[in-house]
Every structure is written in structure tokens, then in C-alpha cells.
Amino acid sequence: MFLLGHSCWSYLISKLTGRQLQVNLPAWLAFLSGILPDFDIYFRPILAHHTWTHSILILLPISLLLSIRFGRLGIAFSTGILSHLLTDSLVGTIPILYPFSNIAIGLNLGIPSIADTTLETGALLAVLLLAYNNKDYLQLTRPNKKSLWLIVPLYALITISVLFAGDNGISLASFAFSRKALTLITIGHAILAGLLTLGVLQGTRAVISTMRHPKPAEPNNPTPAPTPTTKP
Known part of the structure; x- marks a missing residue:
């Protein structure tokens, strides 16, 4: 499966798992x-993909x-990681017992x-619906420092695609439009990358706004409140 499906399915599965775990x-x-x-693509040729x-x-x-x-956060995150094996096994095969066996199932x-x-485009549509339902879409519409972290999956999405194409001698442009399914x-x-970029921009706006308008520092020794006195 391509990165579109992997990232979208992991979002769906891990977020829904997190909801169940509160x-x-x-x-x-x-x-x-x-x-x-x-x-593993980052570590070629040390690690075979x-x-x-x-x-x-x-x-x-x-x-x-x-x-x-x-x-519970670790459990939710882990379901996203394991979803990679599930989705790859649907459209292809995985070496489930590597390195002790090269048997591939799927x-x-x-x-x-x-x-x-x-599976991939349907997952993207489902992500849009879930993100609206759980309010994650607000990271794309309002300045928020937390949105800046979206640069991490955005960077991975772009660089892994470029590295994979380069290692296999594939022209991304010709490959992307070689078949209707690939188009x-x-x-x-492109839609997912655009949305992540929008989130990064909102995060950047929030950081710049904070730098321009820093919160006033609280006094180190605030004046203590007067002690109430009792009348005789």
C-alpha cells in the first residue's frame, strides 16, 4: 500500500482506539x-525495504x-503501527516471521x-469525516502551536516517496499518471500533503504571534493577600 493509505488508516485506527481508551x-x-x-527506506542499503x-x-x-x-497513549499509537502490516497484507504480502523465515502472507x-x-481514497474520505467529528480539523483552520508537529508526517510523506522513487529509478511524474488508479x-x-501543510502554516502563525505578543511575565514575589483580622 502507498503512504496515503498507510497514514490514513493509521489515523483512523489509532484515533478510534484512543477514543475507546479515553x-x-x-x-x-x-x-x-x-x-x-x-x-527502513531511510536506511538503505543497510536495511532492505x-x-x-x-x-x-x-x-x-x-x-x-x-x-x-x-x-493508553502507547496502545493507541501501537495500533497505528500495526495497521501497516494489516493494510500491506491486504493488497500485497508481508514477511510476517522475518528474519527466521521468508514466508510471506497476504x-x-x-x-x-x-x-x-x-482502500486508500476511501480511507482519506473517512479521515476527513473523523477529523471533523473529533475537532482535529481545527488544527487546519486556527493558529495552534500543536499544529506545527504536523510537519513530521508531512516530511516523512514527501521524503520517503522521493527516496523510494530514486532508489528504484522511477520518475514520480510519469509513474503518478501512468494509470488511472495511480492518478x-x-x-x-496531494490532498493529504496540502492539508498537513495547512496545519503547519497554522502552527507557524501561532509561533510568530507568540513571539510578537509574548505574555507578560508573572512577578517573582507577588504581594501576599492581606490576612483577615477578627474583631474582638
Whole structure:
């Protein structure tokens, strides 16, 4: 699955898990969690893509450690990470027991394919609905310092796509419009990147506003309130 689907499905799964656990996982972490297993691309050729970071033997212990360390937030974040294996196994296969076995499992519905395009673009639409419902959309419409963190999944979305294309000798422009299914997914990537960029701009506005209009410092030794006296 492409990064559009991974980031959107991880947002949906981790945010809904967080709702059940009564914790609010930040939007940037919800988007980022599903992209993390593809960070192996940053470490080529030391790590081969789609091997170590796509094995349940690696990701499950990491998820358990995160859940123990960060509690309910860690559980919600971990479901986003594990969603990567689920979505990849739907449209392709994953080396679930790597490095002890090269056996690959999955439905292998195809990528690109009608199934993959439906899963990825459908997830984007679902994200828009959920973000409106849980008020995350406000990070795109109002200055908010927390919105600046959206630069992390935005950076990952762009750089991983460029690195993957470069490593495989693929022209992103020609690849994106080579088939109708890929064109739709490319448009979806552009929409998601645009929304994340909008959030980053709102975060930047909030930081600049704070720098221009800093809050007055509180006095170090405030005058104590007078002690009430009792009448004889």
C-alpha cells in the first residue's frame, strides 16, 4: 500500500482506539504511526525495504514496550503501527516471521488495483469525516502551536516517496499518471500533503504571534493577600 493509505488508516485506527481508551492521541502521531514501518527506506542499503520493519516478530515487541511505557497513549499509537502490516497484507504480502523465515502472507489484492485505490481514497474520505467529528480539523483552520508537529508526517510523506522513487529509478511524474488508479492515489497524496501543510502554516502563525505578543511575565514575589483580622 502507498503512504496515503498507510497514514490514513493509521489515523483512523489509532484515533478510534484512543477514543475507546479515553485518550486523545495527537493527530500528527496518528498519521505518523502508520508510516513508521517504511522508515527502513531511510536506511538503505543497510536495511532492505519490506523486511525487518514488516515482521510481526519485530513490531509486536516494540508495540508492547510502547504500551507499557506510555500506557493508553502507547496502545493507541501501537495500533497505528500495526495497521501497516494489516493494510500491506491486504493488497500485497508481508514477511510476517522475518528474519527466521521468508514466508510471506497476504491477500495480494494488487497494487495498484481497484481494491487498493478504493482502500486508500476511501480511507482519506473517512479521515476527513473523523477529523471533523473529533475537532482535529481545527488544527487546519486556527493558529495552534500543536499544529506545527504536523510537519513530521508531512516530511516523512514527501521524503520517503522521493527516496523510494530514486532508489528504484522511477520518475514520480510519469509513474503518478501512468494509470488511472495511480492518478487517483496521487491526487489523494496531494490532498493529504496540502492539508498537513495547512496545519503547519497554522502552527507557524501561532509561533510568530507568540513571539510578537509574548505574555507578560508573572512577578517573582507577588504581594501576599492581606490576612483577615477578627474583631474582638
